[in-house]
Amino acid sequence: MLTLAQHPHLFLGSSPDSRMMGELMLGYGVFAFVVLAIIAGLLVYMKRKYTVAIGDDSDFREAQDEGKIEIGFALASLVIVVVLTYFSTRTVWKVGVDSETALEQPDLLIVGHQWWWEIRYPKAGAVTANIAHVPKGKRLLVALESADVVHDWWVAGLGRKMDAIPGETNYFWLEADEVGEFEGACNEFCGMQHAWMRIKVVAMEPSDFEDWVQAQGREAEAPQSASAIQGSRLFQEMSCASCHSIRGTDAEATIGPDLTHVASRSTLLSGKLPYSKENLRRWLHDPQAEKPGAHMPKFLLDGQELDHLTEYLGGLK
Numbered sequence: 001m002l003t004l005a006q007h008p009h010l011f012l013g014s015s016p017d018s019r020m021m022g023e024l025m026l027g028y029g030v031f032a033f034v035v036l037a038i039i040a041g042l043l044v045y046m047k048r049k050y051t052v053a054i055g056d057d058s059d060f061r062e063a064q065d066e067g068k069i070e071i072g073f074a075l076a077s078l079v080i081v082v083v084l085t086y087f088s089t090r091t092v093w094k095v096g097v098d099s100e101t102a103l104e105q106p107d108l109l110i111v112g113h114q115w116w117w118e119i120r121y122p123k124a125g126a127v128t129a130n131i132a133h134v135p136k137g138k139r140l141l142v143a144l145e146s147a148d149v150v151h152d153w154w155v156a157g158l159g160r161k162m163d164a165i166p167g168e169t170n171y172f173w174l175e176a177d178e179v180g181e182f183e184g185a186c187n188e189f190c191g192m193q194h195a196w197m198r199i200k201v202v203a204m205e206p207s208d209f210e211d212w213v214q215a216q217g218r219e220a221e222a223p224q225s226a227s228a229i230q231g232s233r234l235f236q237e238m239s240c241a242s243c244h245s246i247r248g249t250d251a252e253a254t255i256g257p258d259l260t261h262v263a264s265r266s267t268l269l270s271g272k273l274p275y276s277k278e279n280l281r282r283w284l285h286d287p288q289a290e291k292p293g294a295h296m297p298k299f300l301l302d303g304q305e306l307d308h309l310t311e312y313l314g315g316l317k
């Protein structure tokens, strides 16, 4: 069963930032409701008090009150604007990354691509895709970029939404104060597979995270079985290596996801398919059937070649 933490949830965030933003939004909502109730009440009151029967030609200049009501409303509006600006600004300051902090090396570098997320841990030398692992209780500085068009990172349970803009770097804080999985998605229409540009953040105990990031930072293990060795050859020959990296091999391109530890991920195609060797094989067989528009072309592989490639990639844990 899914727990609350797994859902994007605006009002019950799992980080100080998201809670603060949730409270602000709730505060705004309550405030707006109170203002609405006052105005609605005044309307009813005015209507009752100043309704004049047809044919009644009595002088109702008394209702005008020499502009006092107008001044009162103007002042009240001013107070409302000042109060709301104060709370908004305070939240913006607290959740924002100041320009000095932005000069530091980020904990994560996330790059939006059509249609997947590249996730780098510059300090640990690890690279993965679509699923960001983080240690719980740590405020991580994230630098966000785009490789092509505008994307938008949003994991509602963990904090703010941020655009990934080509040619620019934006910064935000990522923090989870409980262990769990948090779902997110690209929030800016970015083309055909925008809907399948999901994000998952996995918050772990710090010691588990250390193990994970160390493992992800390692080079790929050499293939063992005859089939996997065949697969690794195919990978280099079939031009897979022109787009993908497998650290520890000659494949060093960064157009597609880094595949060094692809078999350790729980999903494929940015969350569209759960990870399994069968799904990996389906994808390799016909990427356009699984994710139309994806930038991976269909290679004409026979059954045996597919088996070898699947064996090789499926061994990259």
Ligand code: CUA
Binding pocket: 112, 113, 115, 150, 151, 152, 186, 187, 188, 189, 190, 191, 194, 195, 197
């Ligand atoms: Cu990337 Cu929408």
